[in-house]
Amino acid sequence: MATAKKGTATPLASAFSPEETRRAVSRVAQAIADRRADLARIQGFFADNAALVNLVQRLPDELSHQIMVPFGGAAFFPGSLIHTNELLVLLGDGYYADRSAKQTTEILHRRGMELEAQMEAIKATISDLEAEAKFFESTAAEASEGLVEIREEYDEEDTEIISSKTEASSSSGGISDEEHARMMARFDELEMLEKEAGSTSEDEGDDDDDDGDDEDAGTSEDGEENGETLSYGNEHDNVSFGASVSGSGGNGQSQGNAQLKSALKKLGEKETLQGSSLAPSGSTSITNSEVQASLRKAVSFKDENGQIVSSSRYSSGPKVSSSRDRQILPGGQKAFTGSIVEHDEGLSVIEQPRSNDSEKPASSASSSRPMSRFKMQKGGR
Amino acid sequence: MASSLATAPAAVRDMQSDLESQANALSKIQKDISKNHEVRKQFTIQVGENELVLKELELLNEGANVYKLIGPVLVKQDNAEAKANIKKRIEYITAELKRMDRALKDLEEKQNSKKESIIKLQQKMQAVQAKAQA
Numbered sequence: 001m002a003t004a005k006k007g008t009a010t011p012l013a014s015a016f017s018p019e020e021t022r023r024a025v026s027r028v029a030q031a032i033a034d035r036r037a038d039l040a041r042i043q044g045f046f047a048d049n050a051a052l053v054n055l056v057q058r059l060p061d062e063l064s065h066q067i068m069v070p071f072g073g074a075a076f077f078p079g080s081l082i083h084t085n086e087l088l089v090l091l092g093d094g095y096y097a098d099r100s101a102k103q104t105t106e107i108l109h110r111r112g113m114e115l116e117a118q119m120e121a122i123k124a125t126i127s128d129l130e131a132e133a134k135f136f137e138s139t140a141a142e143a144s145e146g147l148v149e150i151r152e153e154y155d156e157e158d159t160e161i162i163s164s165k166t167e168a169s170s171s172s173g174g175i176s177d178e179e180h181a182r183m184m185a186r187f188d189e190l191e192m193l194e195k196e197a198g199s200t201s202e203d204e205g206d207d208d209d210d211d212g213d214d215e216d217a218g219t220s221e222d223g224e225e226n227g228e229t230l231s232y233g234n235e236h237d238n239v240s241f242g243a244s245v246s247g248s249g250g251n252g253q254s255q256g257n258a259q260l261k262s263a264l265k266k267l268g269e270k271e272t273l274q275g276s277s278l279a280p281s282g283s284t285s286i287t288n289s290e291v292q293a294s295l296r297k298a299v300s301f302k303d304e305n306g307q308i309v310s311s312s313r314y315s316s317g318p319k320v321s322s323s324r325d326r327q328i329l330p331g332g333q334k335a336f337t338g339s340i341v342e343h344d345e346g347l348s349v350i351e352q353p354r355s356n357d358s359e360k361p362a363s364s365a366s367s368s369r370p371m372s373r374f375k376m377q378k379g380g381r
Numbered sequence: 382m383a384s385s386l387a388t389a390p391a392a393v394r395d396m397q398s399d400l401e402s403q404a405n406a407l408s409k410i411q412k413d414i415s416k417n418h419e420v421r422k423q424f425t426i427q428v429g430e431n432e433l434v435l436k437e438l439e440l441l442n443e444g445a446n447v448y449k450l451i452g453p454v455l456v457k458q459d460n461a462e463a464k465a466n467i468k469k470r471i472e473y474i475t476a477e478l479k480r481m482d483r484a485l486k487d488l489e490e491k492q493n494s495k496k497e498s499i500i501k502l503q504q505k506m507q508a509v510q511a512k513a514q515a
Contacts, residue, residue, distance in 0.1 A: 088448070092434040095463060096455060098446040107437060114433065
């Protein structure tokens, strides 16, 4: 098998020893139990708070209440509560305020909201920890079942060979004529756009058109050779060309024309190259020239990403390439699919930090939400 | 253990004592770190509480009576004064928290370097012992 040649197969049990995974599981379980205890405590506070709100709301209903006053630990005296609408409320940290019953209930409601927020936070951490525990458990189970982790180095050479093969089959079908027609149509559209932008002259459009002819004739033959290597960089090309064009657009028209021409020439080359590997050809040139057109209008526009630029641009232009832009992605993925699916790098990246996480829950969880001191006191009573 | 000690040369014994002292230092650092965690937790709680108090004080109207519990007595305080006090306290605690963060980082660095040196020492000792036994 090819995998044996270029990949490594390690049993999971060797990477995560059973005892260690079990320890991690128990540690996470402990953390969850701690959180649950916290949650229960805060729920107790919340219930107390609700009861207190209830009491405070009822107190001013009467001018005085007949009560039994606790006297010492064992004895009670009959007595009465007066001034039922005057409360001294502990705000926290030794500060008290005179409040009416109504104002007090407002304060208590605010506290209840705070408690609710804390409960939500704890619930969120619990669900996080539970997910983690599940992960550890499944890892432990897999390790004990003797699952094997297969890692393969991502090898660009191989995929290039594959993609070049597919390209060869597709590109040999004589795209160039069809390609050319499409490209011409696009250049015409571009011209239209530029005219719409209003700041371009007639001859510039002609120049662009001529370039289209030249480059197409020149590149159709070397497209097959370079196609496979360049098909990887297409997205980057998009970006960099967008950038260079934006610079030229920013400068005056006369200078911009020359740069545009050269840029277009290059773009055209890329275009045919891309055409060999991606189904929709010429997407690069379209997006970039869209940028050009936009730059005529909004000179200060700077793009870091050709894709975004073109999509944002479409408010003014017709929907020429909005569909094509989208096609870039499936086309680009086509070249990769075979290798990316098997490629395991992402998995290992996830797993490694995860295994370190086993130490974290205790510390990270403990700092999640501080508990107010007076609330604790309140709950203790 | 005793036999290995007996056969080991003096250098190994030195190393062992060295290792012991290093381990002690490490455990001390770890204790400091956990203490730091504890104190920090308390401070964060206090900050939260003070912020709550400040929020409530902001909501009080001007004429409201505010008291501060000092020891066994409630001392009446001006609302504005109380607010200023709380603000100052929050400031102080946050500054303290920052200081503790720095201290914690320091301690962790120390801990890591200590761990490394201990591991190195252990390796050296094992090498020496293996040689002695060979």
